[in-house]
Amino acid sequence: MATNRTFTMIKPDAVENGHIGAILEKITAAGFRIVAMKYTQLSRRDAELFYEIHKERPFFDELVTFMSRGPIVAAILEKDNAVEDFRTLIGATNPAEAAEGTIRKLFATSIGENAVHGSDSDENAAIEGAFHFSGREIF
Ligand code: CMP
Numbered sequence: 663m664a665t666n667r668t669f670t671m672i673k674p675d676a677v678e679n680g681h682i683g684a685i686l687e688k689i690t691a692a693g694f695r696i697v698a699m700k701y702t703q704l705s706r707r708d709a710e711l712f713y714e715i716h717k718e719r720p721f722f723d724e725l726v727t728f729m730s731r732g733p734i735v736a737a738i739l740e741k742d743n744a745v746e747d748f749r750t751l752i753g754a755t756n757p758a759e760a761a762e763g764t765i766r767k768l769f770a771t772s773i774g775e776n777a778v779h780g781s782d783s784d785e786n787a788a789i790e791g792a793f794h795f796s797g798r799e800i801f
Contacts, residue, residue, distance in 0.1 A: 667697070668744040668781045669790040670752075674732035675775040682735055685778065688765055689739065692751050698738040698791070698800040704730045712793055724774055736794040745787055748780045 672685050690696070704712065709729040716722050741747055753764025757776055760767040770777035781787035791800075 665784045665787070666742055666744050667738055667740050667784075667791065668748045668787045669779075669794070670737050670739060670748065670781075671779040672735040672737075673775070673777055673779060674728060674734060675771060676769050676777040677733050677735065679769070681769045681777065685765055685769060686735075688751065688768075689737075692741075692747070694739040694741045694744070694748065696737055697740045698736075698795045700736050700794065700799070701733055702736060702794075703733045706730045712790070721774060728774060738791045738795060738800060745781055745784055749782070752778050752780045 670689070672682055676682070676685060686696075706726055709726040710717070713722065713725055713729070716725060719725075739748060751765060753760030753766040755766075755776060756773040757766040757770035758773075760770070765778050766776050781790050
């Protein structure tokens, strides 16, 4: 059953390129409510744990190096049908394949450095949100 929350990160590439404000504007304009948010940086170990599901992929080391190289914005977002609607808003993993107007089409540069993360299921949204936030940080 669909729940009404998803988890996102504005990744180091988008932070470095000054896109935090524009991306948050797109997210809130699309009707998502921010219920938790922090500006933080993942250690290599944090990134390895967060992306453990991808540890056998050939790009795993590149992914961990990228995700830990600078600050990110982590957030939990609320909206009806949040997981699916957020994935529509951000577009395909590869920005070359992302639809016009999506966040990755506008702000991502490559399949690896793709500006934002969005949970791929309700179960992962809950796991990923709990990775970054305690109960008293969610409003
Ligand atoms: P994300 O949605 O955060 O989930 C897994 C991440 O792995 C993905 O975004 C990309 O940043 C990265 N990724 C996926 N495919 C590749 C690839 N072929 N090469 C490098 N990085 C990738």
